[in-house]
Amino acid sequence: xxxxxxxxxxxxxxxxxxxxxxxxxxxxxxxxxxxxxxxxxxxxxxxxxxxxxxxxxxxxxxxxxxxxxxxxxxxxxxxxxxxxxxxxxxxxxxxxxxxxxxxxxxxxxxxxxxxxxxxxxxxxxxxxxxxxxxxxxxxxxxxxxxxxxxxxxxxxxxxxxxxxxxxxxxxxxxxxxxxxxxxxxxxxxxxxxxxxxxxxxxxxxxxxxxxxxxxxxxxxxxxxxxxxxxxxxxxxxxxxxxxxxxxxxxxxxxxxxxxxxxxxxxxxxxxxxxxxxxxxxxxxxxxxxxxxxxxxxxxxxxxxxxxxxxxxxxxxxxxxxxxxxxxxxxxxxxxxxxxxxxxxxxxxxxxxxxxxxxxxxxxxxxxxxxxxxxxxxxxxxxxxxxxxxxxxxxxxxxxxxxxxxxxxxxxxxxx
Amino acid sequence: xxxxxxxxxxxxxxxxxxxxxxxxxxxxxxxxxxxxxxxxxxxxxxxxxxxxxxxxxxxxxxxxxxxxxxxxxxxxxxxxxxxxxxxxxxxxxxxxxxxxxxxxxxxxxxxxxxxxxxxxxxxxxxxxxxxxxxxxxxxxxxxxxxxxxxxxxxxxxxxxxxxxxxxxxxxxxxxxxxxxxxxxxxxxxxxxxxxxxxxxxxxxxxxxxxxxxxxxxxxxxxxxxxxxxxxxxxxxxxxxxxxxxxxxxxxxxxxxxxxxxxxxxxxxxxxxxxxxxxxxxxxxxxxxxxxxxxxxxxxxxxxxxxxxxxxxxxxxxxxxxxxxxxxxxxxxxxxxxxxxxxxxxxxxxxxxxxxxxxxxxxxxxxxxxxxxxxxxxxxxxxxxxxxxxxxxxxxxxxxxxxxxxxxxxxxxxxx
Numbered sequence: 001x002x003x004x005x006x007x008x009x010x011x012x013x014x015x016x017x018x019x020x021x022x023x024x025x026x027x028x029x030x031x032x033x034x035x036x037x038x039x040x041x042x043x044x045x046x047x048x049x050x051x052x053x054x055x056x057x058x059x060x061x062x063x064x065x066x067x068x069x070x071x072x073x074x075x076x077x078x079x080x081x082x083x084x085x086x087x088x089x090x091x092x093x094x095x096x097x098x099x100x101x102x103x104x105x106x107x108x109x110x111x112x113x114x115x116x117x118x119x120x121x122x123x124x125x126x127x128x129x130x131x132x133x134x135x136x137x138x139x140x141x142x143x144x145x146x147x148x149x150x151x152x153x154x155x156x157x158x159x160x161x162x163x164x165x166x167x168x169x170x171x172x173x174x175x176x177x178x179x180x181x182x183x184x185x186x187x188x189x190x191x192x193x194x195x196x197x198x199x200x201x202x203x204x205x206x207x208x209x210x211x212x213x214x215x216x217x218x219x220x221x222x223x224x225x226x227x228x229x230x231x232x233x234x235x236x237x238x239x240x241x242x243x244x245x246x247x248x249x250x251x252x253x254x255x256x257x258x259x260x261x262x263x264x265x266x267x268x269x270x271x272x273x274x275x276x277x278x279x280x281x282x283x284x285x286x287x288x289x290x291x292x293x294x295x296x297x298x299x300x301x302x303x304x305x306x307x308x309x310x311x312x313x314x315x316x317x318x319x320x321x322x323x324x325x326x327x328x329x330x331x332x333x334x335x336x337x338x339x340x341x342x343x344x345x346x347x348x349x350x351x352x353x354x355x356x357x358x359x360x361x362x363x364x365x366x367x368x369x370x371x372x373x374x375x376x377x378x379x380x381x382x383x384x385x386x387x388x389x390x391x392x393x394x395x396x397x398x399x400x401x402x403x404x405x406x407x408x409x410x411x412x413x414x415x
Numbered sequence: 416x417x418x419x420x421x422x423x424x425x426x427x428x429x430x431x432x433x434x435x436x437x438x439x440x441x442x443x444x445x446x447x448x449x450x451x452x453x454x455x456x457x458x459x460x461x462x463x464x465x466x467x468x469x470x471x472x473x474x475x476x477x478x479x480x481x482x483x484x485x486x487x488x489x490x491x492x493x494x495x496x497x498x499x500x501x502x503x504x505x506x507x508x509x510x511x512x513x514x515x516x517x518x519x520x521x522x523x524x525x526x527x528x529x530x531x532x533x534x535x536x537x538x539x540x541x542x543x544x545x546x547x548x549x550x551x552x553x554x555x556x557x558x559x560x561x562x563x564x565x566x567x568x569x570x571x572x573x574x575x576x577x578x579x580x581x582x583x584x585x586x587x588x589x590x591x592x593x594x595x596x597x598x599x600x601x602x603x604x605x606x607x608x609x610x611x612x613x614x615x616x617x618x619x620x621x622x623x624x625x626x627x628x629x630x631x632x633x634x635x636x637x638x639x640x641x642x643x644x645x646x647x648x649x650x651x652x653x654x655x656x657x658x659x660x661x662x663x664x665x666x667x668x669x670x671x672x673x674x675x676x677x678x679x680x681x682x683x684x685x686x687x688x689x690x691x692x693x694x695x696x697x698x699x700x701x702x703x704x705x706x707x708x709x710x711x712x713x714x715x716x717x718x719x720x721x722x723x724x725x726x727x728x729x730x731x732x733x734x735x736x737x738x739x740x741x742x743x744x745x746x747x748x749x750x751x752x753x754x755x756x757x758x759x760x761x762x763x764x765x766x767x768x769x770x771x772x773x774x775x776x777x778x779x780x781x782x783x784x785x786x787x788x789x790x791x792x793x794x795x796x797x798x799x800x801x802x803x804x805x806x807x808x809x810x811x812x813x814x815x816x817x818x819x820x821x822x823x824x825x826x827x828x829x830x
Binding site for chain 2: 016019020050053054056058061062064065067069070071072073075076078079082083084086087093094096098099144146147226358
């Protein structure tokens with residue numbers, strides 16, 4: 001008898017009718033002689049309601065109490081789904097994080113998994129339990145306090161259970177039916193990918209394609225757990241996130257990602273000597289500002305300009321932090337220039353590793369559309385550019401068209 | 416440093432503003448050099464919402480899953496109150512049932528307390544914790560499953576903590592400001608009692624004066640824990656539920672209770688031989704029907720009539736059960752007569768023990784109003800009658816007036 005992990009997100013368990021539908025989905029899998037570990041999120045909206053409660057309760061909230069409160073939503077779903085399974089005569093029981101137990105460290109609100117004990121679940125499986133319904137997103141610290149794994153933590157719970165119980169794959173049921181070559185709201189010919197490599201998914205996840213939580217993809221990659229993303233609301237084929245294979249390597253580009261939430265800051269005329277960049281970005285990091293792209297121009301007269309990007313909402317804070325550093329004499333520069341009217345467009349693909357010329361091809365496509373590139377940053381399997389925000393849709397469409405991401409060729413080689 | 420238990424019901428923690436007010440109430444007690452164990456219910460309406468979810472999930476619900484779901488509300492309140500206390504710089508932490516742990520048996524939905532471990536809380540108190548905020552109504556079974564104590568279970572949690580931690584008293588904050596001589600909605604001169612004996616409170620609680628859960632009063636009596644009932648919403652003096660003393664014995668009657676939810680059934684011409692009553696009431700008990708008063712009339716020709724009362728909603732079921740028993744040949748009788756238009760009115764008082772004539776006095780008062788008594792039942796400190804429902808308010812007012820429950824005399828002797 002094989003074990004399967006099935007994870008259901010908040011929109012998939014939004015009300016009792018949906019929960020009942022989820023029970024039917026599980027029933028089919030149990031009928032095929034599987035034991036199921038079902039990981040559930042809170043009913044859509046519940047966790048946000050609880051977070052609002054906490055935020056209004058105290059301005060300096062204790063993360064341990066935050067976790068005690070916000071973990072309640074998953075517990076409710078776990079019990080309700082178990083009852084829906086009982087209605088179908090399926091032997092099931094609910095498991096809260098501390099009952100499994102799902103052991104984590106004590107960094108409340110963003111805990112790291114330490115271990116998942118298997119013997120309690122295994123004992124119940126051997127007594128005839130067919131479905132273990134596990135409250136996702138939560139665990140227990142060695143101090144016996146409830147912890148949560150951070151936003152999207154149920155994905156991480158699911159992948160961790162699949163790894164620990166040596167499941168063949170981990171199925172993530174969500175409100176989209178897979179990973180696309182581009183945002184279908186921007187590119188109407190965007191095509192659903194049947195397969196995507198972990199590395200590609202990681203680049204896409206960190207670029208804002210919010211299908212899977214980044215940490216869950218990292219864990220899946222490390223533990224070699226194939227993750228199958230599919231819709232709760234249709235029987236359409238989903239997308240398998242897995243190790244790269246020959247088929248993937250044949251495609252140059254897998255997808256085009258875009259993010260509107262970017263700001264560009266340029267620190268003008270910084271002294272060009274060792275340690276200056278470390279001081280600037282150390283200061284920003286201390287202030288909790290996540291810097292994404294960094295570019296340093298050629299130095300003239302021992303002065304240089306440093307440009308970086310960060311989320312739009314952090315731009316003013318970043319400027320303030322750097323101006324204060326100048327006042328304190330930590331860094332010396334002439335001026336800071338902000339640009340909040342930018343966006344980031346990226347092409348991602350495993351195939352890029354073995355194919356040169358992708359960058360120049362991308363720049364030509366954008367140039368042909370008259371789009372000026374402001375900042376460029378590259379990794380082994382990704383090229384990102386900052387451009388004027390008003391060109392975002394145009395750029396994504398042009399890249400998708402010119403890299404032939406909609407084509408049958410890609411589909412044929414993608415099965 | 417003394418320890419105090421303070422329990423806050425659902426209406427006292429109905430929203431964040433109320434929870435913040437509760438934190439202020441606790442602050443005053445902490446400032447007087449006390450350590451506080453605060454027992455909290457779910458925010459008003461939350462538990463009912465969760466129960467509705469469960470009831471709609473499955474017709475044959477698993478009580479273990481019921482408990483896993485409905486205990487969520489108390490956990491949320493516990494965390495939120497802790498955060499509100501932190502805002503006042505009071506060292507506090509939340510405790511879910513399994514964290515204390517509050518050990519119970521495995522009768523889910525109506526679990527019995529087995530033990531409350533004190534060492535975890537004591538350790539935190541000695542480290543400087545001033546307030547332990549405990550989720551009421553819940554515990555953990557030896558199978559490590561979450562249990563709940565049944566309706567009103569947070570009162571029981573509060574009394575049990577007060578007993579276990581040897582607190583001087585247990586304060587129950589609720590939405591009424593104490594126990595009255597009668598329902599103030601019926602008798603406008605109803606007077607708040609400053610003190611009432613456990614036994615009296617037990618009779619009143621079981622009669623539907625829903626100020627305190629019955630089991631919590633039984634435990635308080637057994638463990639000699641004084642329970643102080645008071646309002647969350649005013650500083651008015653409340654009612655102390657405690658051991659009887661001289662002052663109480665001087666009053667003949669402490670209060671008049673009434674209950675509208677009563678039905679009377681008479682089983683006509685039952686064979687009057689040993690074991691018949693056991694068969695009838697055994698059958699009803701098996702069917703989950705709670706029979707209250709039982710009266711057997713004088714036998715004629717070896718046949719007798721047996722009359723009993725039960726909650727109105729169980730009357731039809733009781734009739735059906737007995738008719739089936741007759742079909743099965745278990746009991747033999749001629750007919751069953753139902754009367755759903757009755758109510759129960761009772762007078763309760765410790766003083767009755769040493770004073771005869773209370774019953775005849777009560778019957779005269781009712782007779783003077785032209786009220787016919789249908790069934791009478793008495794205990795050591797209580798006399799109950801079933802009468803036509805339309806006379807309920809009249810009967811309660813007449814008894815309250817004629818026993819002088821509003822009078823200064825009683826007040827003077829009641830301080």
